[in-house]
Structures are given as structure tokens and as C-alpha cells.
């Protein structure tokens with residue numbers, strides 16, 4: 099990464115461009131889903147059921163992955179059926195995903211065993227994957243980022259955005275003692291995410307150091323202010339790296355703020371993980387929450403396609 103502040107602070111920074119893995123299924127979605135979908139195939143499941151909000155990157159990625167791998171997909175979506183024509187869900191339907199809309203109180207049951215048993219009865223040949231794909235299988239897929247990085251650079255710090263905790267847990271699990279993994283929480287939270295990460299790491303023997311930073315959520319999950327968008331656009335344009343405001347925009351704002359505050363000693367080697375999520379720009383542009391011409395907004399599926 100080239101930026102005047104890096105030379106001034108005497109640090110070396112790289113961006114791990116997981117957004118470039120594939121134009122549709124990329125970033126942490128591919129990392130988390132790959133092991134889960136391989137398990138589906140091995141277990142003989144012909145269908146995958148998972149959960150998400152109406153603009154979910156996970157649902158979008160799962161629909162495409164199922165389509166290319168010959169697996170039927172069902173998305174249990176929090177919200178009203180009207181969402182079916184939004185950017186994310188239009189693509190999901192285009193790739194053959196069946197959508198089941200549930201109200202918020204039903205959605206809250208998504209981790210309860212009784213509810214999951216009922217779902218399994220409704221979809222007997224399905225494997226059920228949790229929201230965001232964040233389960234123990236996902237940790238191994240995410241861990242591949244560390245082995246790739248170790249071949250590329252000797253890094254001290256690795257920064258990533260944190261939503262459900264699955265991605266950072268996979269990074270911590272695979273990292274070495276000398277690595278410091280910093281997570282930028284994209285939502286307002288007070289210890290819940292740390293517990294969630296500990297839970298995912300319960301069998302892990304990792305000695306990597308890790309920490310969550312909770313002051314860069316820009317107002318909460320899915321939220322941001324005009325001033326945040328402005329800052330994200332400045333960073334996007336200075337680095338020539340496409341960003342979106344839900345995850346990586348917040349990550350990059352956090353990084354530059356931490357750099358200004360001298361959180362990294364001189365000579366540090368730092369990696370920022372770009373976790374993709376650019377499909378989210380489609381829904382934001384559709385709702386006019388961002389100006390389409392300023393961002394790298396992907397195309398909407400054409401009617402009749």
C-alpha cells in the first residue's frame with residue numbers, strides 16, 4: 099500500500115485483496131463457505147439452508163456457490179417478502195435460491211436446537227449452515243489466509259473487520275505467537291463478540307495475540323454517517339482499492355486513525371484483510387444511501403435473464 103502517512107510513520111502495509119478471489123464469491127464468504135460446501139458434498143446433502151438479512155453478503159455468496167456446485171439453496175431471510183426484489187435477493191433468486199421470509203422474533207430462534215430440528219424436518223436433505231457461515235468448519239477455510247500470507251510477507255499485525263466473529267476466529271486459530279490480530283467491530287457491542295470468538299476457539303491451541311476495537315462502528319451495524327462515507331471515499335480514491343461502507347470502509351477508517359495515534363511501532367509490518375462484500379453496494383445504491391457514481395457498484399440482474 100502506498101500512502102504518504104505510511105512513510106511518515108515508518109510502517110509497511112499490505113492489503114490482502116480477498117475481494118479479488120472471484121467477481122461474485124469472494125472475500126471471507128469464499129473462505130468460510132468453501133469448507134462448509136465441501137462437507138455438504140461429502141455428507142451427500144443436496145440442499146443447503148442458511149440465514150441472513152435482506153442485504154446479506156453471505157446469502158448472495160451462498161446462492162451463487164450453490165448454483166455453481168449443483169446444490170439447492172434456501173435462504174431464511176429476516177424481513178418482509180417485499181425485499182425479494184432488492185439487489186442482493188434478486189441475484190440470489192436468479193441463482194435459484196428459494197427464499198423463506200421470517201419475522202424478527204422467528205429469526206432470533208436461528209441458533210436454537212428445537213427450531214433447527216423443525217427446519218431439518220422441513221428440509222430433510224439439507225445441511226443447515228449458521229448465519230454468516232461462521233462455524234468451526236469455516237475456521238479452517240479462513241485459516242488458509244494465514245498460510246498464504248506466511249508465504250508472502252513476514253507480518254506483525256493483521257487487521258480485519260468483525261461482524262459475527264467467524265473470520266477473526268479463523269485467523270487467530272491459524273496465526274502464530276508473534277502475530278497480533280486486530281479486529282474492527284462493525285457493530286456496537288460490549289463483550290458479546292469476544293465471547294462469540296472464544297466460543298469458536300474453544301478447541302484451539304493458538305497462542306496468537308488478539309484484540310477487538312469497538313470505536314469504529316460508525317453508528318452501528320449497517321450504519322454510517324455522511325462524514326464516514328466521505329472519509330471512505332477519500333481512502334478508496336487515494337489507494338485505488340474499492341471499498342464498501344459496511345465492513346472494509348470501517349476497517350480502513352480504523353486503520354488510518356490507529357496509525358495517526360501511533361498504535362503501531364516504527365518498522366511494523368501490517369496487513370489489512372479486504373474481506374470483499376462489494377455486492378452490498380448494489381443495495382445501498384438502490385436505496386439511494388450512496389451515490390452510485392462514486393463507488394464500484396456491481397450490475398443488477400437484467401429482467402428475463
Ligand SMILES: Cc1ncc(COP(=O)(O)O)c(C=O)c1O
Pocket residue numbers: 125126155156230232259260261262263264265266345346373374375376
Ligand atoms: C464483507 C464482509 N466482511 C467482514 C465480515 C465480518 O465477518 P465475520 O462475520 O466472520 O466476523 C462480513 C460478514 O460476515 C462480511 O460480509
